[in-house]
Amino acid sequence: MEVTIVGAGLVGCLLACYLARRGHHVTLYERRPDPRERGPDRGRSINLAISQRGIDALRRLGLDGKALHAALPMAGRMMHAPGGALSFQPYSADRSQAINSIGRAALNRELLEAATAQPGVEVRFGCRLTGLDERTGRLRFESGEEAEAGVVIGADGAYSAVRARLQQLPGVSFSQEYLDYGYKELSIPARNGAYVLDPGALHIWPRGRSMMIALPNPDRSFTCTLFWPHSTLDSLDTPQRIRAYFAEHYRDAFGLMPDLIPDFQGNPIGHLVTMRCAPWHARIGDVAVGLIGDAAHAIVPFYGQGANCGFEDCVELDRCLDEAGDDFPRALELFERRKSDTDVIARLALDNFVEMRDKVGSRLFLAGKRLEHALERALPGYVSRYELVSFSTTPYSQVERRVARQRGIVVAAAGAALAALAFAARRGRGLVRTPEAD
Amino acid sequence: MEVTIVGAGLVGCLLACYLARRGHHVTLYERRPDPRERGPDRGRSINLAISQRGIDALRRLGLDGKALHAALPMAGRMMHAPGGALSFQPYSADRSQAINSIGRAALNRELLEAATAQPGVEVRFGCRLTGLDERTGRLRFESGEEAEAGVVIGADGAYSAVRARLQQLPGVSFSQEYLDYGYKELSIPARNGAYVLDPGALHIWPRGRSMMIALPNPDRSFTCTLFWPHSTLDSLDTPQRIRAYFAEHYRDAFGLMPDLIPDFQGNPIGHLVTMRCAPWHARIGDVAVGLIGDAAHAIVPFYGQGANCGFEDCVELDRCLDEAGDDFPRALELFERRKSDTDVIARLALDNFVEMRDKVGSRLFLAGKRLEHALERALPGYVSRYELVSFSTTPYSQVERRVARQRGIVVAAAGAALAALAFAARRGRGLVRTPEAD
Numbered sequence: 063m064e065v066t067i068v069g070a071g072l073v074g075c076l077l078a079c080y081l082a083r084r085g086h087h088v089t090l091y092e093r094r095p096d097p098r099e100r101g102p103d104r105g106r107s108i109n110l111a112i113s114q115r116g117i118d119a120l121r122r123l124g125l126d127g128k129a130l131h132a133a134l135p136m137a138g139r140m141m142h143a144p145g146g147a148l149s150f151q152p153y154s155a156d157r158s159q160a161i162n163s164i165g166r167a168a169l170n171r172e173l174l175e176a177a178t179a180q181p182g183v184e185v186r187f188g189c190r191l192t193g194l195d196e197r198t199g200r201l202r203f204e205s206g207e208e209a210e211a212g213v214v215i216g217a218d219g220a221y222s223a224v225r226a227r228l229q230q231l232p233g234v235s236f237s238q239e240y241l242d243y244g245y246k247e248l249s250i251p252a253r254n255g256a257y258v259l260d261p262g263a264l265h266i267w268p269r270g271r272s273m274m275i276a277l278p279n280p281d282r283s284f285t286c287t288l289f290w291p292h293s294t295l296d297s298l299d300t301p302q303r304i305r306a307y308f309a310e311h312y313r314d315a316f317g318l319m320p321d322l323i324p325d326f327q328g329n330p331i332g333h334l335v336t337m338r339c340a341p342w343h344a345r346i347g348d349v350a351v352g353l354i355g356d357a358a359h360a361i362v363p364f365y366g367q368g369a370n371c372g373f374e375d376c377v378e379l380d381r382c383l384d385e386a387g388d389d390f391p392r393a394l395e396l397f398e399r400r401k402s403d404t405d406v407i408a409r410l411a412l413d414n415f416v417e418m419r420d421k422v423g424s425r426l427f428l429a430g431k432r433l434e435h436a437l438e439r440a441l442p443g444y445v446s447r448y449e450l451v452s453f454s455t456t457p458y459s460q461v462e463r464r465v466a467r468q469r470g471i472v473v474a475a476a477g478a479a480l481a482a483l484a485f486a487a488r489r490g491r492g493l494v495r496t497p498e499a500d
Numbered sequence: 501m502e503v504t505i506v507g508a509g510l511v512g513c514l515l516a517c518y519l520a521r522r523g524h525h526v527t528l529y530e531r532r533p534d535p536r537e538r539g540p541d542r543g544r545s546i547n548l549a550i551s552q553r554g555i556d557a558l559r560r561l562g563l564d565g566k567a568l569h570a571a572l573p574m575a576g577r578m579m580h581a582p583g584g585a586l587s588f589q590p591y592s593a594d595r596s597q598a599i600n601s602i603g604r605a606a607l608n609r610e611l612l613e614a615a616t617a618q619p620g621v622e623v624r625f626g627c628r629l630t631g632l633d634e635r636t637g638r639l640r641f642e643s644g645e646e647a648e649a650g651v652v653i654g655a656d657g658a659y660s661a662v663r664a665r666l667q668q669l670p671g672v673s674f675s676q677e678y679l680d681y682g683y684k685e686l687s688i689p690a691r692n693g694a695y696v697l698d699p700g701a702l703h704i705w706p707r708g709r710s711m712m713i714a715l716p717n718p719d720r721s722f723t724c725t726l727f728w729p730h731s732t733l734d735s736l737d738t739p740q741r742i743r744a745y746f747a748e749h750y751r752d753a754f755g756l757m758p759d760l761i762p763d764f765q766g767n768p769i770g771h772l773v774t775m776r777c778a779p780w781h782a783r784i785g786d787v788a789v790g791l792i793g794d795a796a797h798a799i800v801p802f803y804g805q806g807a808n809c810g811f812e813d814c815v816e817l818d819r820c821l822d823e824a825g826d827d828f829p830r831a832l833e834l835f836e837r838r839k840s841d842t843d844v845i846a847r848l849a850l851d852n853f854v855e856m857r858d859k860v861g862s863r864l865f866l867a868g869k870r871l872e873h874a875l876e877r878a879l880p881g882y883v884s885r886y887e888l889v890s891f892s893t894t895p896y897s898q899v900e901r902r903v904a905r906q907r908g909i910v911v912a913a914a915g916a917a918l919a920a921l922a923f924a925a926r927r928g929r930g931l932v933r934t935p936e937a938d
Contacts, residue, residue: 236675
């Protein structure tokens with residue numbers, strides 16, 4: 063089968079590898095130039111945290127070792143209090159589990175190499191999709207070039223051109239929801255060739271309504287990202303104001319950011335959007351059109367699951383092709399079942415922003431986390447929501463059910479423990495006569 | 501001020517009248533040809549039911565008499581049971597209130613005449629907007645024509661080109677939600693120059709998951725509209741199947757539709773969509789851009805409020821211009837407060853579909869309506885939700901609060917009545933000693 067994938071980003075490249083393994087011919091059209099021939103985008107991309115779902119999707123093709131060789135494991139959150147005090151919260155009870163910091167550009171290059179190394183995969187750069195003919199389904203590109211395909215899969219990200227075309231079809235529901243927050247990248251460079259913060263943690267400066275995070279890079283720098291209300295970002299309009307604000311709210315980081323002023327003033331403000339679309343597939347002319355990854359369901363980055371979810375999409379679509387005997391229209395129809403999972407992670411990602419920027423700094427929350435880890439050790443089979451999302455491949459839609467079930471068990475166990483304590487206390491005060499006392 | 505309105509439909513024309521009264525120069529750009537020079541669109545437009553909000557908006561400009569001279573008052577719903585039995589449900593307790601059936605094309609022509617009769621209003625037909633320059637805000641049309649404006653207001657309907665441009669701005673949230681239903685127009689012609697159904701009612705054939713409605717026209721015909729699941733619409737693919745289905749489910753209407761087969765096979769299927777957008781205004785280049793009517797908040801037609809709501813938008817924008825001293829950017833900002841109202845009517849319109857197609861046919865619902873009308877007569881100030889929406893200009897967002905408050909009073913009154921009844925019954929049985937009995 064001749065398959066066209068629009069977008070040679072992370073998901074497009076991985077999907078090409080999956081389809082090539084099935085024996086399909088794949089042409090990838092990418093609007094940007096070849097990333098192997100240009101420098102990295104500056105300040106436009108949050109570092110990724112690849113966890114179990116992403117690793118699993120890579121591993122099924124034997125790509126995990128090569129694609130993640132530069133990744134840095136982060137075994138927990140390092141919280142930075144306003145005064146500079148640090149506290150570490152491991153992601154798992156036994157501290158054995160880690161999410162993996164890697165730059166988007168580096169991972170994309172590895173996956174591009176992997177895709178182009180497959181027989182039957184071709185990548186065309188500098189091709190921006192501008193149209194999909196209503197009658198014939200022919201693809202039109204900005205360059206004037208045209209192309210034909212029996213199957214078109216949009217892996218072209220949150221602002222997908224393929225989805226924009228689908229949205230014009232009657233019956234295609236769609237939403238884009240922006241948070242009233244922007245993000246901006248800053249940098250903490252290495253000092254004397256060494257990390258100035260622990261590279262084994264994801265650093266968070268929770269500040270209630272806003273926050274900063276930092277993820278380690280192989281060159282011993284950290285990429286920092288501010289997640290601030292637009293009003294705060296806009297209000298720091300002079301070097302004096304920027305310096306004063308950081309000195310007050312991010313005291314420990316402020317001293318580690320020699321390029322703060324040019325970074326803050328020069329780097330663009332990114333936006334935080336959740337995109338939902340239903341259905342993800344349609345027939346346009348004779349062409350079966352589908353969506354995958356961010357094009358189908360862009361989510362905010364606060365659970366570190368955007369790329370992981372997109373990679374898992376590839377595994378699921380591969381499974382649907384198995385079930386459909388490589389009949390793409392049928393497989394794209396089956397793939398709609400994935401929406402029950404992506405809807406859940408979209409919501410969890412939004413919820414986690416509140417947790418990261420606000421709750422992780424509170425003592426009550428920390429006590430809750432310690433209790434949760436104690437339960438994990440005490441109750442066999444208890445796994446936290448974070449672990450189910452990040453360190454398992456349990457479908458997202460089942461994570462919530464399992465968390466609810468566990469909560470029921472915990473409440474019952476706590477009730478039993480309280481009853482036992484009460485019993486012991488009464489016995490101690492002679493209120494309960496025990497057989498021995500009789 | 502030079503104001504550009506995109507779309508010379510109902511709301512665009514009425515807004516032009518409001519702005520002309522304020523002394524502004526208005527150019528209306530309409531993608532279709534002049535409707536006064538072409539025949540009516542066939543089968544694409546539900547008859548409108550103009551009620552209090554629409555009448556009020558027209559009356560403020562003295563347009564109500566002329567614009568609504570051909571309208572036919574409908575004082576209630578006439579329910580058609582599957583067996584053909586009829587039952588009439590008045591819209592108001594005293595049967596004095598009516599909604600007014602009028603064809604969209606007729607009303608549009610009247611408003612177009614009214615707008616072009618204003619000094620300073622110009623209408624350009626056959627101008628389809630294709631772009632709004634990011635830097636300068638210049639408008640580009642399909643014809644190659646360009647135009648400049650300080651203010652651009654999109655009154656270009658559910659599939660607004662102006663909104664499509666706004667949606668590309670970061671931070672503009674948007675959703676389009678389709679029902680899994682289509683609509684299709686049919687016709688019940690006059691017989692011997694007379695109406696074959698009561699022209700003083702909105703006719704409904706509620707059939708559980710689907711329904712048909714019919715509204716009277718001045719030529720003594722009725723325009724019928726099916727609201728059916730797409731699966732049902734698609735399943736009637738032969739004249740035999742169409743006839744058999746109507747004979748079974750719409751027995752009384754079937755005999756009144758001589759053109760059923762060509763209408764059903766020839767008329768297009770319309771779609772039912774709810775569009776939401778936030779914010780409705782932005783600055784593009786030097787231009788203040790805003791949305792109004794369906795372009796800002798397209799709703800499904802089941803409360804008969806689409807046009808009424810759009811007309812009321814014009815009144816509200818006029819009020820905002822009063823408050824802002826005709827500073828358009830400021831007025832468009834103030835106009836965002838209207839969203840709290842349009843969100844409510846969007847939801848009520850969706851809810852009312854269930855009521856119309858399903859509940860209005862049930863005995864329990866009818867008993868409830870009779871009780872509601874009895875309450876209206878018994879409790880001073882009690883007004884049903886339907887009446888507040890259709891026969892008042894109470895802001896939509898206050899309708900729900902008032903309905904909730906009334907429900908509290910009714911429950912209290914019912915409680916008091918029951919207590920009184922119980923007291924009387926006990927007394928009758930000698931369980932309560934009354935002073936007289938002592």
